[in-house]
Amino acid sequence: MPPLAIALLAALSLNGWEPVTDQALGAKVLRPTGWTVEALANDAIVVKAPPPLGGSATLLPVSGKALDGKGLVDSVVQGLGGKPAGALKMSTGHAALVQYIDPGSPEVWRTALVAAAVEGERGLVAVLSAPSGEFEAARPALAAIVQHLELSVPKPAPSLAVNTVAQRPLLFEPFREPKEQAFTGELPSGWSKDLSVAIVPGEAPYVRASAIGRSPDHLFSFVHYKLASFQEPVGGLTPDAPGFRAYERGALALERYLFPAVVKKAPQGFGDWEITRRSGPKALFTHDSGVRFDGEEVEYEYRFKGELLKGRAYVTTYLLPSKPSPVWFLYGLHGWEAPEGREPEARQATLRLLGSFKFEGRYAPQADTFWTLAREAAVAALSAQEKQPAPAAEATPIPRKGPEAALDAVERVASGFAVEGATVGIAAVAAGGRAPSPAFGELEKLR
Numbered sequence: 001m002p003p004l005a006i007a008l009l010a011a012l013s014l015n016g017w018e019p020v021t022d023q024a025l026g027a028k029v030l031r032p033t034g035w036t037v038e039a040l041a042n043d044a045i046v047v048k049a050p051p052p053l054g055g056s057a058t059l060l061p062v063s064g065k066a067l068d069g070k071g072l073v074d075s076v077v078q079g080l081g082g083k084p085a086g087a088l089k090m091s092t093g094h095a096a097l098v099q100y101i102d103p104g105s106p107e108v109w110r111t112a113l114v115a116a117a118v119e120g121e122r123g124l125v126a127v128l129s130a131p132s133g134e135f136e137a138a139r140p141a142l143a144a145i146v147q148h149l150e151l152s153v154p155k156p157a158p159s160l161a162v163n164t165v166a167q168r169p170l171l172f173e174p175f176r177e178p179k180e181q182a183f184t185g186e187l188p189s190g191w192s193k194d195l196s197v198a199i200v201p202g203e204a205p206y207v208r209a210s211a212i213g214r215s216p217d218h219l220f221s222f223v224h225y226k227l228a229s230f231q232e233p234v235g236g237l238t239p240d241a242p243g244f245r246a247y248e249r250g251a252l253a254l255e256r257y258l259f260p261a262v263v264k265k266a267p268q269g270f271g272d273w274e275i276t277r278r279s280g281p282k283a284l285f286t287h288d289s290g291v292r293f294d295g296e297e298v299e300y301e302y303r304f305k306g307e308l309l310k311g312r313a314y315v316t317t318y319l320l321p322s323k324p325s326p327v328w329f330l331y332g333l334h335g336w337e338a339p340e341g342r343e344p345e346a347r348q349a350t351l352r353l354l355g356s357f358k359f360e361g362r363y364a365p366q367a368d369t370f371w372t373l374a375r376e377a378a379v380a381a382l383s384a385q386e387k388q389p390a391p392a393a394e395a396t397p398i399p400r401k402g403p404e405a406a407l408d409a410v411e412r413v414a415s416g417f418a419v420e421g422a423t424v425g426i427a428a429v430a431a432g433g434r435a436p437s438p439a440f441g442e443l444e445k446l447r
């Protein structure tokens with residue numbers, strides 16, 4: 001038996017397992033000693049073997065009124081690509097095998113067993129993955145991880161912030177831009193949703209889109225795409241000429257253009273804008289042709305109808321050489337705003353919005369390389385949590401994994417998981433009791 005297979009089988013020893021409980025996330029995971037447990041932005045949980053082992057178990061809790069196990073499995077299989085190796089029979093639920101190549105290790109074929117169990121409006125999708133040569137040896141350990149998952153309604157950790165308003169777990173619901181069906185995503189239930197898309201006319205028309213969620217008590221979560229465009233002044237044109245503006249990287253575009261424009265439009269509602277922290281602009285992409293794509297994280301505060309709100313956002317700007325003069329965009333603004341002490345809730349809403357946002361139909365081409373760069377950079381920058389007290393001794397915080405880390409193929413599919421009528425998240429699934437994992441007792445012997 002290969003050494004890696006022996007190591008994986010040894011992991012099945014009862015003495016080699018340990019529980020990891022995170023009450024704030026709402027999950028209890030049983031893992032082999034030395035394996036890592038991480039959560040993606042949408043609450044998907046990844047349990048992974050340490051190198052040189054290659055096994056992982058990825059779990060996606062889903063909720064919805066008409067969950068279909070086959071549809072959930074098919075979505076993951078299609079996302080992985082590769083070669084379907086057939087459907088498998090389960091007494092309850094649905095499962096399939098697929099062989100695929102991970103772009104991060106193109107020389108190694110991997111096998112994944114994708115399964116879904118559904119009970120009413122609650123479901124659990126599991127992906128057991130390993131290099132094909134190790135899969136059968138890895139399967140018992142991976143199946144045991146899935147079978148022992150326990151979910152509970154998340155309990156936010158005590159906050160050090162001055163605002164003592166109770167922070168309830170956020171429940172999310174899907175949305176679809178109503179006018180053009182241009183994009184979909186998820187925002188908290190009970191929040192108002194301002195969804196818009198427009199084609200801005202001109203010599204070079206472009207698409208502008210925004211999704212803004214707002215709670216009744218002034219928490220804001222937003223994704224803005226191409227807020228404005230300008231031409232760089234050349235020749236005899238000055239920066240003050242209509243439609244012309246010198247390129248402003250990152251936070252400069254907020255400070256010199258967007259914030260003053262917002263105050264000018266609604267002076268009674270917005271005031272006392274101040275940028276309190278800049279990360280410094282970072283070149284996300286440059287080219288000898290003159291193309292450049294810059295990003296910067298920024299924190300700010302302002303008064304909204306007299307109430308002090310604190311904001312945190314990631315802004316991207318895009319300079320494109322063209323004739324008669326270069327064009328640049330205030331390309332992306334992704335982030336949140338909240339009263340002091342409520343930042344963790346707004347942050348959670350924004351990370352879910354960023355992870356679920358998807359252009360669709362004739363607008364799908366907007367999700368190009370620059371859109372992907374902007375979104376991944378925003379998630380990486382905004383994932384850092386606000387300072388919290390040390391967790392209780394009996395709880396171990398499960399770290400969030402953002403796109404700044406190297407996501408493998410299964411993690412990329414899980415982080416962008418989207419099926420019509422299904423919402424990924426622990427809170428709604430756990431509200432109905434223990435996750436429907438007993439059905440996964442068959443995973444070890446499925447053939």
